[in-house]
Amino acid sequence: MSTLIETRPAQRPQDVFAGDGRSHVSRARELTYAQAIQEALAIAMEADERVFLMGEDIGIYGGAFQVTGDLVQRFGTERVMDTPISELGAAGVAVGAALTGLRPIFEFQFSDFSTLAMEQIVNQAAKLRFMLGGAVSVPLVMRFPSGSGTGAAAQHSQSLEAWFAHVPGLKVVQPATPYDAKGCLLAAIADPDPVMIFEHKLLYKMKGEVPEGHYTVPLGKARLCRPGRDVTVVATSIMVHRSLAAAEELADEGIEAEVIDLRSLRPLDRDALAASVKRTHRLVCVYEGVKTLGIGAELSASIAESDAFDYLDAPILRLGGAECPIPYNPELEKAAVPQTPAIIAAVRNLVRGRR
Amino acid sequence: MSTLIETRPAQRPQDVFAGDGRSHVSRARELTYAQAIQEALAIAMEADERVFLMGEDIGIYGGAFQVTGDLVQRFGTERVMDTPISELGAAGVAVGAALTGLRPIFEFQFSDFSTLAMEQIVNQAAKLRFMLGGAVSVPLVMRFPSGSGTGAAAQHSQSLEAWFAHVPGLKVVQPATPYDAKGCLLAAIADPDPVMIFEHKLLYKMKGEVPEGHYTVPLGKARLCRPGRDVTVVATSIMVHRSLAAAEELADEGIEAEVIDLRSLRPLDRDALAASVKRTHRLVCVYEGVKTLGIGAELSASIAESDAFDYLDAPILRLGGAECPIPYNPELEKAAVPQTPAIIAAVRNLVRGRR
């Protein structure tokens, strides 16, 4: 029952595989996460006329987080379209375009504004294919800058990915590295169904190796970042890095944590997780979304109902966001989501049997 | 660590307690779930001028499910306000009214249309008090007719309560009986914070004992519907009844299932659930929302991380909605959500150790 998990390092050139003939393996360089996304967008637009970008201030402004940068200079305003501040309507426009031959990539300026477009995303994009008995498909990509840590307070700092992962018809990914940011985006663009990509704002400036050219990271596959025998730590997005940092420190204490980057929330790589838990017998889930009903709830429940249950030597822990909106004050803001010391303490206590 | 769980029967007259002086204990009669809600609305409006109703077609039409019925005749169009088809704006109107002295009760015609109002519900109603450091409160009640079984297909049959339960600042209840429908609603109206009430459309015609007059059911408390030693079945809304039916049949086979009606999704009565699991050593969660990241995920994870984990003799099972939109065809529609035979089979297999 175990399944494909990639091994470290995260950015192996051999991850690059031929997707559609245009792909080629090539040297990896260091790019930031934002640059990696921009490169993916450029590659896709270069290769396929149908691909275009929509969003607020993604043109001359370059996007609120400078992800689209200078793409408008290169591809023009027809393919890098600034929309009015009309999230619901613009999402509907993207759905209509996707239904009839185009491949829109929609940037929400902040993931929080998805609250205005849930109708189009959830009732239309996610369900149209099913409701019409397969007569259509909706090849739509949406990008959501998410998460806290920028001092932008409660309405600009949410991590809402769990909502989307609750919705059949959507695919939901949360790349944690520049490599995955590019590869998942290219996979999403090639996908015939709506794919929601949650990008952490604090990751945009993070650097990592990114191969040139076209490659894809398969949607729905978790990634093994660090093998370990004592406990499985499954994390998403920025929490992958905090969990890896925690694992380094724990190693000094003799605790070997296996760190898994979930990468995809729907489909969910349940088998990979179960296989890891069968090896380590302990599970800690780390995520930034509100703890209650955040992705960790599903991960925990998935293991608790699987045959990995019998291998568990300890309760399944979750470290998620606090049960409050994200506060403005920087100290409160930090306290509202898992930080490395909290991960270390939780894992240590679990492995040492102190609860 | 165990906590208050009420004992059966569900509709004990002694549940009635003095809430605010206007309450009185009285004889219970049979009312439908819809009538029970209507009675609660009438009592609250009679007692408190600030209470008023907003929604689409709740006036002369009486509501899509005849919940408001003839209330407009009794209270006039100022207090039973038909709104234009403007869910986002009308939700904002409710927030503004709640902020400044009124007590709006907002009916979504179908819970699916909440997708249009997530902005106001999640960014404003849920967060305003926090964002303003306690300077305001938002005493707002929203009612959401939910669930499948009416042949209304994918955009009129969703069970989205888990989304709301993921949002700190909201309270979320799902009454399963006429008794609770009335008592939870009266508690919600008295509550200073936003309360979201998810009502199952198939329950509206269900009859049950409902005391006259004012009483409240505390928000955040689960209800023990049926004691049992072999397994805890925790269910929400209509699944409570299917679980009770399953328990009756299972009793014939010698399996005694303890059935808990969760009633409230936020706050969540984790202690009551843990106490029950410690007694029964097994847990099955039954809910209609999509299985992945539905409320059962949180229930399972909550037990798996608690000290009740050590009492578990078997994996924690979840029966939730299928991973698809609700189909129109009636047979497919039934197959998309848990039905009594599936609950029986799952519980039986779990208790008998067949997995």
Place this chain on the structure above:
Amino acid sequence: MAVQEMKLREKSAPARVRVVVEEAAPPMMPVIYRRLSAESLRQALRKMLLIRRFEESAEDAYMRGLVHGTMHLSIGQEASAVGICAALDPTDYMTSTHRGHGHCIAKGAQVSRMFAEFFGKEDGYCRGRGGSMHIADVSTGNLGANGIVGGGIPIAVGVALSMKRQKRSSVVVSFFGDGANNEGAFHEALNMASIWKLPVIFVCENNGYGMSTSSDRSTAVKDVAQRASAYAMAGRIVDGNDFAEVAQAAFDAVERARQGGGPSLIESKTYRIRGHSRSDRNRYRTKEEIEAWLARDPIGAFERQLLRLGFITTADIDAIRADVEREIEEAIAFAKASPAPSIEELTRYVYSD
């Protein structure tokens, strides 16, 4: 009813609003009929009759328990659906509403597959997954009814963007009701269509009510067409029960759209004779109001007009009616005989895979 066109000032022009009211009664022979062959007029009548009989038969099937859920019938609104679609090519697109049976037929769908859908069968347009509220026929450009009021409007704008970007000459019609015009989606969609000059025709079928709520009680302006001015768009009111008037407006708007002139808003004033849905107890309308509109039945009026103008004979009409009857009967038989979907395929069509 007089055609009323409000041309709104160009973006940079000085504030000035010109209101042109053509007061003259329609001429004996509507101008638009010069563009339509006698055969196409007969076909239009046939479609209107087919819609009427489809709706009545669907209602009947519902009573017999063959149809699950609810239905929103468009009886009384046939001229609006057929008049608009008369101006469309098969390659043009449409988004429709919960009250979408008429639009679907008008755009060219087969009633056999529509009935099959209503009966929840595999031969249905949605393989039994969608039902009445999601009836669609992608092969004729109908992207579907929609359970969400206003949900189709921005989608139509996206389709129009797609056509323009792909340099395809297709235009898009977005049907919606008077109730829908108070949704934010309406506002956002019309604004975007206008700034991007997209080939979309917004058709508001104003039947006076959104469910039980009259336009008076829900919409701040008397005529939805007035709102066109907020988008620098042409807004036009037509008698939705008059095929010729609807068709004229549709041809004009489609022509404008195809020539790159951008979007238009047509308000088609009409009436739904039946209740909102199957559960409507009709408490919010008077018998007199309904009867007055029954007297303005679009099909009867169209028949009389075609007879008067010599496009058709009573024998022709009888033949068409009989033909429609036969088509409906065969369609129902087909639908009944169609297989039900397999429970094994419950989660099929969620993803493309």
Place this chain on the structure above:
Amino acid sequence: MAVQEMKLREKSAPARVRVVVEEAAPPMMPVIYRRLSAESLRQALRKMLLIRRFEESAEDAYMRGLVHGTMHLSIGQEASAVGICAALDPTDYMTSTHRGHGHCIAKGAQVSRMFAEFFGKEDGYCRGRGGSMHIADVSTGNLGANGIVGGGIPIAVGVALSMKRQKRSSVVVSFFGDGANNEGAFHEALNMASIWKLPVIFVCENNGYGMSTSSDRSTAVKDVAQRASAYAMAGRIVDGNDFAEVAQAAFDAVERARQGGGPSLIESKTYRIRGHSRSDRNRYRTKEEIEAWLARDPIGAFERQLLRLGFITTADIDAIRADVEREIEEAIAFAKASPAPSIEELTRYVYSD
């Protein structure tokens, strides 16, 4: 700039649009000044100066790392905020925007508690939980800035409903930008305010851009005020850099609202001198444009006018400026000294209990 008022036809009146354009230049002494005491005019100037210095000091504090996150400064828009609020009583309400510092001060907030909020302190108006984007002062009726563009507009309508229902005489002002007018929330809110005749004044501060996107590229009509006609509402354009013009429109609209005459839309044409937020690289505007608007600085113009009309002397102005300077300094000192919230209280204020 000429005052332009478009009165739209009543719902049931025949189609007719009257456009009244008052072409005359403002008289030497603005009419509205007859209603305002010399003292209140000096106070208005003081508030404008206080806003300006607050913004500059906040910017400075941001550079020094005292302010977390981002900020949206309203430098250049002071006359709009103060002109509108001049017509309001302390019991009147307001909803504001992400660019809300000026509104907050204009409505009567203390800059000390505002700085404390920006510094994330317990004495802040939001106890350090909200920051710039949620700055509020409920005691003076300011229900808060809002991080969601358009988010406050329907809330304002709800407050107005609340006032009407409770028979309180308060009115509500809803500030929003030109960008916000393309949100569905704007449409839905204005429609409801109109059908229910609520005492709300919608104030669109049109500074030409929503972030980098000019009105031209995002809004189908040239003037947002034109959209009032879609809600049978009075729409009025004012020079947002001219205190008197703004105040006149505000007094008129407030009077109408208080007397039960329903809502109005005021479009206040202005300009933000700084970038959209702290991260703006200003790629979308020309230096010339910015300089042209700098020459139309609302504060300088107001000072000159008050001097010319004899309401104030240069010595007065100097005294006010010095006084403002002192207030700002003391406020910053207060804010710095204020305690930080306790981490223990992280989840406090989520619920009332």
